[in-house]
Amino acid sequence: xxxxxxxxxxxxxxxxxxxxxxxxxxxxxxxxxxxxxxxxxxxxxxxxxxxxxxxxxxxxxxxxxxxxxxxxxxxxxxxxxxxxxxxxxxxxxxxxxxxxxxxxxxxxxxxxxxxxxxxxxx
Numbered sequence: 767x768x769x770x771x772x773x774x775x776x777x778x779x780x781x782x783x784x785x786x787x788x789x790x791x792x793x794x795x796x797x798x799x800x801x802x803x804x805x806x807x808x809x810x811x812x813x814x815x816x817x818x819x820x821x822x823x824x825x826x827x828x829x830x831x832x833x834x835x836x837x838x839x840x841x842x843x844x845x846x847x848x849x850x851x852x853x854x855x856x857x858x859x860x861x862x863x864x865x866x867x868x869x870x871x872x873x874x875x876x877x878x879x880x881x882x883x884x885x886x887x888x
């Protein structure tokens with residue numbers, strides 16, 4: 767089984783602690799980016815099956831204690847938080863395969879709210 771890199775684990779932990787209002791802002795930013803053909807969804811780097819399985823478990827476990835809270839907010843709040851966090855974590859994990867613009871499109875909403883994201887190596 768694959769192990770999630772430390773910088774990805776830190777991101778997931780910090781992202782899972784964001785308020786529901788901030789997670790809604792990130793959800794909105796993703797929707798705007800998708801509507802404007804920005805890179806947000808089109809450049810999600812693929813992980814191997816074992817890598818994705820490890821990441822998926824870590825993200826779901828991180829959000830599990832907040833499931834009730836996030837379900838009680840906007841419809842789809844928990845699903846969106848898990849999805850957005852997973853996509854961004856994949857981008858962080860495989861950041862060196864993305865252009866600077868693609869990487870920024872994934873991390874900027876989280877970084878704007880103080881979540882630690884590693885630098886992309888050129």
